[in-house]
Amino acid sequence: MLTKRIIPCLDIKEGRVVKGVKFLGLRDAGDPVEVAKVYDRQQADELVFLDITASVENRKTLVGLVERIAKNIFMPFTVGGGIRDVQDIRDLLNAGAEKVSMNTQAIKYPDLISKACGKFGSQCIVLAIDAKRNQDSGNRAASWEVYINGGRTPTGIDALGWAKKAVALGAGEILLTSMDYDGTKDGYDLELTRAIADAVDVPVIASGGAGKLEHFYDVLTKARADAALAASIFHYREYSIRQVKEYLKGKGVPVRL
Amino acid sequence: MIAIIDYGMGNIHSVQKALELAGATAIVTNRIKDIEDAQKLVLPGVGAFGDAMSELKKQGLVALIKGQIKKKKPFLGICLGMQLLFRESQEAPGVKGLGVLGGVVKKFSASKGLKVPHMGWNELEIKNKNCPLLKDIDNRSYVYFCHSYYPDPAKASVAAASCEYGRQFACVAWQDNVYGAQFHPEKSQENGLKMLKNFVRLC
Numbered sequence: 001m002l003t004k005r006i007i008p009c010l011d012i013k014e015g016r017v018v019k020g021v022k023f024l025g026l027r028d029a030g031d032p033v034e035v036a037k038v039y040d041r042q043q044a045d046e047l048v049f050l051d052i053t054a055s056v057e058n059r060k061t062l063v064g065l066v067e068r069i070a071k072n073i074f075m076p077f078t079v080g081g082g083i084r085d086v087q088d089i090r091d092l093l094n095a096g097a098e099k100v101s102m103n104t105q106a107i108k109y110p111d112l113i114s115k116a117c118g119k120f121g122s123q124c125i126v127l128a129i130d131a132k133r134n135q136d137s138g139n140r141a142a143s144w145e146v147y148i149n150g151g152r153t154p155t156g157i158d159a160l161g162w163a164k165k166a167v168a169l170g171a172g173e174i175l176l177t178s179m180d181y182d183g184t185k186d187g188y189d190l191e192l193t194r195a196i197a198d199a200v201d202v203p204v205i206a207s208g209g210a211g212k213l214e215h216f217y218d219v220l221t222k223a224r225a226d227a228a229l230a231a232s233i234f235h236y237r238e239y240s241i242r243q244v245k246e247y248l249k250g251k252g253v254p255v256r257l
Numbered sequence: 258m259i260a261i262i263d264y265g266m267g268n269i270h271s272v273q274k275a276l277e278l279a280g281a282t283a284i285v286t287n288r289i290k291d292i293e294d295a296q297k298l299v300l301p302g303v304g305a306f307g308d309a310m311s312e313l314k315k316q317g318l319v320a321l322i323k324g325q326i327k328k329k330k331p332f333l334g335i336c337l338g339m340q341l342l343f344r345e346s347q348e349a350p351g352v353k354g355l356g357v358l359g360g361v362v363k364k365f366s367a368s369k370g371l372k373v374p375h376m377g378w379n380e381l382e383i384k385n386k387n388c389p390l391l392k393d394i395d396n397r398s399y400v401y402f403c404h405s406y407y408p409d410p411a412k413a414s415v416a417a418a419s420c421e422y423g424r425q426f427a428c429v430a431w432q433d434n435v436y437g438a439q440f441h442p443e444k445s446q447e448n449g450l451k452m453l454k455n456f457v458r459l460c
Contacts, residue, residue: 002379002422003399040446045378070271074278076401076444093303096270098403098444120304121337121348123374123403172374172405201367203376226372256378256399 003256004220005045005227006244007205008234010035012051012081015061019231032065033072039234040073042241045256047073048101048175048205048229051081052150059088063095070096080128080175089116093124101126101175104148107155107162110169117170122202127171131159131192132179144192151179159192160199167200174200175229178208185211185233193223205229213239213247220253259283259457260295262322264302264312272301272335275443279454287316297459298325301443302337306362306406307349309337319355326357329434331459333390339430339437340408348406357435359411371423374405381418381428381440388417388431390438392455398448400428400440408439 011019016030026034036047049069051062059082066079079092080101089100106113106127116125130151131144144159163174176196178189188209197204203226206219210230219225233239245255261272263285276283276299283299284291292298300322302309313319326332334342343354346362354362367373378399383391407426410416416427420439430437436456442449 002375002377002402005377043446067270071274074271074275074443074450075446076403076441094265094269098303098441118305119308121405123376123405124303173376201372202374203372226377 001254003045003254004225004248005205006216006241006248006255007046007048007227007229008039008044008241009048009050009207009229009231011231012049012062012065013053014058015065018052019235033068036069036073036077039241040075043245043256044075044241045227046075046098047077049077049079050101051079053082058082059091063091066092066095066097078126078175080126085112086115086119089120089125093120099124099126099173101128103128103130106166106171107146107148107157110165113166113169113171117172122170122172125171126173126175126205127163127166128175128177129159129163129196130177130179133189133192142191142195144195147179160195163196163200167202171202173203173205175205175207181209182207183232184209187211187215188219188223188225188228190218190223193219193225197224197226203227213244216244217248217251217253220248258295259297259299260292261285261299261301262292262318263287264309264316264318269301271443272299275450275453276457279450279457281457287318289317289321292318292321292325295330297331297456298322298333299456300332300334300338300341302335302341304337305348306337306340306346306354307352309341310349310352310354313341323355323357326435331434331456332436333456334435334437335443336404336439336441339439340406342430342435342437343408343410346406358408358415358430358432358437360409360415362406362408364406365423369423375402375407375422377402379420379422379440381420382425383418385414385417385431388429388436389459390429390431390436390452390455391417394448394451400438400442400445400448402428402440404439408437
């Protein structure tokens, strides 16, 4: 049976992990390869690396890093941040990334999704959506707006509609981050996640808000996410991947242990 | 020496490193002489079927690969590289595959809550324990999948292992010296590395 995935996320700046990762016994907690190895040993199902520098000079550093990761860990990982065109995608995939994720550039040039899928297949093209709940929906159903440029720029685009359109263009997976819940540790946005997961027939990775074990259970069952992503609770060792998976297994959720 | 056939379709570093870890000398190449001199061949691949076949053609590799397989050289196709071994794919109607294995490649149909691509860790069910690639692999081991199309071999006996996703499909193919893995052994942690080691140890 296909299992639900637990995915730690690492923010990368100029080839280094930022936002602090506290692992005992790591020689260098800023080296993405060292951190990745720890998660590999903990049986993380995938890793996501988000490059937050995203400058042109930085692309070579990023590709070099991806090569180094792929040579050291034998598990799937996704790379996102600052992807501009098909050539960037090709470079990252050739360097060993399983998938690439795009947000800003996909909004600006939706054609890039179909072009990339035609070249490399939908299975490696992930659409990242940063979504923020619209406050004044009144009696209407809840809705969410897409933000780009690392959450700085509102687009006026409806997240649900965009998810459907991107999947029609070929996107093979959606990495969905709730900007309202991100960093709160209050749990994932179940309503948002469920709305998107029900609307598209590709896998959905929920992100933003994980703080407790039951948050993973809720988002993977009630909200029907296929995977749950988290950063700080793993980096600060509040829970290990294994603990999360054992908890889920105990509640009857299929996980790989 | 193992030659990993480089036709510009992704994911080659991890395959190379994994084979080296498994004890092999592995080179990434598209040179005819390297491919002829190698004891074993690996055809990796991330991408679309049509593009991949036209790349292989452009680089003059189609007849070469078929010839090497005929000479009984051990050959492993991974993911798209496995699919290319078949006659054709629904991903690229009208494009001929290598045709080394009988059968075609089909698309999963997204229905009744089945998400496509089939993405993540799933169990393999071993059908043929004698398949050398599966030596010391436990039944129901997890491996990593990432694909929207699946191979449907003409002969059921070609499926050395299958996987359940909406339907049963062949996830390990084996016919004489030809092996295929629909999942990514190079991304499947211990189980995957074990299979690559099995391939490296083949005589």
